[in-house]
Amino acid sequence: MKVNRAMVLGMARSGIAAANLLLLRGAEVWVCDAKKKADFNGALDDLEARGAHLLLEETHPEAHLEGMDLLVVSPGIRIEHPAIERAKALGIEVVGEVEYAYRESTGMLLAVTGTNGKTTTVTLLGEIFKNAGRRTWVVGNIGTPYSGAVPQMRAGDVTVCEISSFMMETSKEFHPSVAAVLNISEDHMDRHHTMERYVQLKERIFENCDEGDFLILNYDDPFTRDMANRAKCRVVWFSSRNPVPYGAFVQDGKVVFGTEDNFKEICTPGEIYIPGEHNLKNAMAASAMAMVAGIPAPVIRHTLRTFQGVEHRIEFVRELDGVRFINDSKGTNVDSTIQAVRAMDRPTVLILGGYDKHCDFSPLVEVILQNPIERIVLIGKTADQIAGTLDQYGYTAYEHCGTDFEGAVRRAFERAQEGGNVLFSPSCASFDMFTDYEARGRIFKEIVNRMESIRK
DSSP states (O other): OOOSEEEEEOOSHHHHHHHHHHHHTTOEEEEEESSOGGGGTTTTHHHHHTTOEEEESOSOGGGGOTTOSEEEEOTTSOTTOHHHHHHHHTTOEEEEHHHHHHHHOOSEEEEEEOSSSHHHHHHHHHHHHHHTTOOEEEEETTSSOHHHHGGGOOTTOEEEEEOOHHHHTTOSSOOOSEEEEOOOOSOOHHHHOSHHHHHHHHHGGGTTOOTTSEEEEETTOHHHHHHGGGOSSEEEEEOSSSOOSSEEEEETTEEEEEOSSSEEEEEOGGGOSSOSHHHHHHHHHHHHHHHHTTOOHHHHHHHHHHOOOOTTSSEEEEEETTEEEEEOTTOOSHHHHHHHHHTOOSOEEEEEOOBOOOOOOHHHHHHHHTTTEEEEEEOSTTHHHHHHHHHHTTOOOEEEOTTOHHHHHHHHHHHOOTTOEEEEOOSSBSTTTSSSHHHHHHHHHHHHHHOOOSOO
């Protein structure tokens, strides 16, 4: 697409990548953010040197939109932002970074969304394609901007993209050849307000898919199962519990792909390196996507046997004084933390809390009561809300640490028993205390790795 003048609103990683791509394509670019230049630690210097106009400490970007062809917004920008409304009034097209990158990209696109499991599935799928000898880009909500990969793409490349509901608010032409919706549970109610709206945004990942494309859906999830009724493309299922009309499922103790009468064996569930039923589902989703894309079953089998998971997702950090520390900073919602809690097979101290996304913590507390969670340390803005829910269920073994994150980690260590775990799975977003879940997870690991024995 030809763009002469564009504004990029929101200069996090995706905004910087989009601005860079626009400059490479010959556009005159204005980059806009409310932060000061010093806050970027030099990240904007290259853009400025190449001619980008900086609009920083800017609280009214809508005042600078006259004459623009395009407004590119980062996923963190709410759709109600005055600049978006002003751009629409001026007839300026508004797209997200993923939408713009898609229009400039080449090669085969596979895309994954859902409430939980996206990063694991996308990373695993990327490894499958790489092991098949395909030149592969793993991008999107996983932390690597789609726009950043586009300049290096060649025909024949494969792009595997993690998609969030935020990204789909500004999608128009986005069209993967293979799309997947892994699961749906309550999340981001602070932004989308209703489950109906949240589900609608998840479904936009396949709204442009047609009869030549594939949609991979979770047969065991009522929300995703219902999506098949609105798909215009070929539906392929995955299920860890039931046979499916066509797709990935377990039969006679083996993960297979096809139908009950005509299938290819992939592996046994026990061969999958990453543990847990949720990861069995993630592996099935990735396998189904790879199979419809033509990847041989032996390549998929090898990757499932060797893939060790992703950083910040039920990640073992260290053992100290017989206590295992587990980093699950990617536990940014209730359902994700439920999966982490269910994976605990030792007495566990759980660190919970963070940014308020207006979610109900009752389902999590119900699972906590059924698993070996012996104590809870609460942090962040949601601490009081979680405490109130725990009180309703009669769970009183909790304490508050406010915003003292290091103090919370050390307190959890003190409370943990030898042979037990400290699990950091906040069940909330990070924005009240950290820049993102990755920074939160790194800081947790830094704290844990410098801790010394307290049981000498």
